[in-house]
Amino acid sequence: MSRGAAALAVLGLCAASVTRGQSPSIEGVPASVRSVGLGGAGAALVGDASVIFANPAGLATVRHMAIEASYASIPGGSALSLGAVALRLGRFDWGSGAQVLSTPGSLTHDDAIVASSLVYRRGLLAFGVTGKYAHGPGTPAAGMWAGDVGAALPVFDLFALGVGVQNIGGDSAGGVLPRRVRTGLP
Numbered sequence: 001m002s003r004g005a006a007a008l009a010v011l012g013l014c015a016a017s018v019t020r021g022q023s024p025s026i027e028g029v030p031a032s033v034r035s036v037g038l039g040g041a042g043a044a045l046v047g048d049a050s051v052i053f054a055n056p057a058g059l060a061t062v063r064h065m066a067i068e069a070s071y072a073s074i075p076g077g078s079a080l081s082l083g084a085v086a087l088r089l090g091r092f093d094w095g096s097g098a099q100v101l102s103t104p105g106s107l108t109h110d111d112a113i114v115a116s117s118l119v120y121r122r123g124l125l126a127f128g129v130t131g132k133y134a135h136g137p138g139t140p141a142a143g144m145w146a147g148d149v150g151a152a153l154p155v156f157d158l159f160a161l162g163v164g165v166q167n168i169g170g171d172s173a174g175g176v177l178p179r180r181v182r183t184g185l186p
Helices: 003-015 033-037 049-053 056-061
Strands: 065-074 078-089 092-103 109-122 125-135 144-155 159-168 180-184
Touching (some): 049 056, 049 065, 049 078, 049 109, 056 109, 056 125, 056 144, 056 159
Antiparallel strands (some): 065 078, 078 092, 092 109, 125 144, 144 159, 159 180
């Protein structure tokens, strides 16, 4: 096993013991249908454009371009919408997307995240960063900025050992985006 793979495995084991933050907003909703089907194991998914919302390093297996869109009606009248695109640019992958949770009622509000990611892949290891803007419950009226980092060890472009740390810097201007560490191996 290479030093990089060993470091990723140790990081994953350490991160698995970290308690994840809870949030009643879009931050707690799995980003894609595939992630829901795997019990929220979004940190280990690869090749979907929507992985930028769980672990940006998952974009590493996109060969040319990936486009994803979804809409889900949630009991109680809420709706979850997602749109994302990813492109391969040499050793890099770039992705961008938006996720919106609309809640009806007299106090109708939208909880939204807009994100953009950049991933570098060398051999089997991939490292990614995401910059994102969040607006909705738990954020100031003007919204707030945060970042995510992630690493993945893709296996045959089907699945990966993945680690993602979300919402770095998401605790300013009176709002809080919960720091979340996700690990996975589907």
